[in-house]
Amino acid sequence: MKLIHTADWQLGKAFGRFEPEVRSALSEARFEAIDAIGRAASEHGAEHVLVAGDIFDTEGPEDRTIVQAISRMERHPCRWWLLPGNHDFVRNDGLWDRVRKRASDSLIVLSEAQPHELEPGVWLLPAPLTHRLNLDDPTDAFDAMETPGARLRIGLAHGSIRDFGSRGEAPNQLAPDRARRSNLDYLALGDWHGVLEVDARTWYSGTPETDRFKRDAPGQALLVDLEPGREPEVTSVQTGRFCWLTRDWAVNDLADFDAQCGALMSTLDPSNTLLDLSLSGITNLGDRSGILSKLENEIAHRLRYLEVHASELVGRPTPEDLATLSMEGVLGIAAAKLNARIEAGGPDAVLARRALERLFVEYSRGEAA
Template sequence: MKIIHSADWQLGKPYGRFEPEVRAALSEARFDVIDRIGRLASDNNASHVFVAGDVFDTEGPEDRTIVQAISRMSRHACRWWLLPGNHDFARNGGLWDRVRRRVGGGITILSDPEPLELEPGAWLLPAPLVHRHNLDDPTDLFDTMETPGARLRIGVAHGSIRDFGSRGETKNQIAPDRAKRSTLDYLALGDWHGALKVDARTWYSGTPETDSFQRDDPGHALVVDIEAGREPVVVPARTGRFQWLVRDWTVNDRAAFDAECDQLLAVIDAPNTLLQLSLAGITGLSDRIAMLGRLENDISHRLRHLVVRADDLVGRPSEEDLAALAVEGMLGAAAAKLNVKIEVGGQDGPVAKRALERLFVEYSREEQP
């Protein structure tokens, strides 16, 4: 049988650090990806979609978030199986009771650790989280779950196979050999936000819509072909709309910087790209100003979002820059003193650098027709 393995939708994620326009686009993309997953199931003749935890970002999402999720899933003929994770763990009277009151027959909430027969001989073993952090391995129960006449045993769980440090949950630890221990044909995991193969029968699908600058790769879902007696065939399929890129450029003149910009724009879908850019190098002050100006007045308008870190891009006034300022009397004297402080360094160096840059910017503006 073929299934779609997804996880970590985190619907309702607030994206509070972004401006409202970007926030709205990122939030809506997380609903749109449900339709892409539904179409992926149809295109691959997969009857079941497993969402391995963190369907919602919190245990108290707005009603609109719940209704949007259900309405998007209900458009598609596949069966949806939703597992509570650490962000949306199962508790009496909580989120999943609100969801359950609204869902139709095509959506099943896996809030109880009880095996379910998907099709004759194909069993699903769920390990829902009932607390945000569980001390015990939530998949231990797989060993004792009875699956009469099973030809396929498919586990679905949310937690860490290994300690991912600050980028993943350190609680809810799952045995790395769980699939072998519990004779699973496939173990669908959620929690880690990038697609990751643990072993031949154990995968993280990652989030279907990338949500951080930690990875360039857009979000994916997994198309999984499972057959008794052989290893599953797992194919990642791109589902994400947005790319979150991290780039570090060392540039020493305007030409090198422009080449980097042009190369980047040639290979990305700019309106759907968020970029965190760090600049380093030693360049002329006028070039530094021109580089930052292009980022502010051109590149930032092309991209969905741009963050620039330019503290390591040192702008030194050229002889031409100083000569132009020198004829301005007091401006030239001030520029010369600031340049001396920059050369000496120390605590006053960074302040002098910013002051000289500002002085040159203001002078350049005055010189423009």
């Protein structure tokens, strides 16, 4: 059988660091990812979608968020198996009761650790979270779950595998060899926001719509092809719209920056890209001004979002820069004093360099006008 494994939708995520227009686009893209998952299920003949926790960003989302999620899922003919995670854990009279009141039979909330028979002989073993922090491994319960006549045993859980170099997104620890311990044909996990193969039968699907920098690829889901007696065939399916890129560039001059910038922009869809860019190097003041001006007045308008870190990009005045400013009376006197402080070093040198750079930038803007 084929199924779709996904997780960490975190619907209703606030994205508070961004301006309203960007927040709105990122929030809407998370709902659009549900449709992308549903279409992928239909395209590949998968009748079941397993969602491994954190469907919602909090245990108390707005009604609109719940209704939007349900309506998107119900557009598609597959069945959706929804596991509570650490962001949307199970509690009495809580989120999942609100979902059940509105949802059709195609949406199954897995709020109890009880096996479900997806198809004859194909059993789903869920490990829902009942608290944000669970001290015990919730997948321990798999060992005691009876699955009569099982051809396939599929686990569904949310938490961090203990042998990660990083602890994942949540402090809920899972045994790294759970698939072997509990005789699972596949273990679908949520919590880690990128696709990750733990072993041949244990995978993290990542989030279907990327939500942070350091994830260069758009969000994905996993198409899982299962058959008794063999390892699962797992294929990534792109579901996300936005790319969140992190780049660190060492820059020698404006021409060097233009080359790096051109190479990057030619490989991406700017309107669907968020870029966190760090610059370093030593240039003259004119080139530094030109670099920052291009970022502010051109690149930022092409991208969905741009964040620039330029404190390590040092602009040093050339004799020509100082000669130009020296002809401007008071500006020239100020430039000479600032340059003297830079040359002297000490605690004022950094501030003086920034002041001189700003003086040159403003002067250049005035000349351009």
